[in-house]
Amino acid sequence: MELNLLIASKRKEHGLSQEQLAEAVGVARQTVSKWETGETIPDVPSLQKLAIALEFSIDAALDIPAMQVENEDEEHWEGFIIGGFVIGNALGLVLDQPLLGFACALAGLGLGFILQARKK
Numbered sequence: 001m002e003l004n005l006l007i008a009s010k011r012k013e014h015g016l017s018q019e020q021l022a023e024a025v026g027v028a029r030q031t032v033s034k035w036e037t038g039e040t041i042p043d044v045p046s047l048q049k050l051a052i053a054l055e056f057s058i059d060a061a062l063d064i065p066a067m068q069v070e071n072e073d074e075e076h077w078e079g080f081i082i083g084g085f086v087i088g089n090a091l092g093l094v095l096d097q098p099l100l101g102f103a104c105a106l107a108g109l110g111l112g113f114i115l116q117a118r119k120k
């Protein structure tokens with residue numbers, strides 16, 4: 001949906017007049033009218049206030065695609081890999097077997113890389 005149509009429909013959905021919305025955003029009623037007709041577009045501070053007042057997402061309103069989840073998965077796996085390495089070494093120190101702990105940590109690290117590669 002185009003931004004001007006979104007502003008108009010959300011304003012009506014919330015039961016606000018152009019005057020009421022203008023007051024909430026801190027602009028003149030004529031400015032709201034120009035936004036709704038597509039004559040002008042809101043500046044960033046006004047767009048932020050509109051999104052809050054009318055309860056819509058700026059990203060969705062501007063048709064900005066969401067970030068890919070794939071990047072989050074990579075960070076997720078990296079955390080597991082590093083965590084496994086640290087836990088393996090810590091267990092080695094606690095058990096007073098640093099070489100055994102280091103070996104377990106390397107095995108965990110390798111397993112983490114295998115799982116990460118398999119996920120892709």
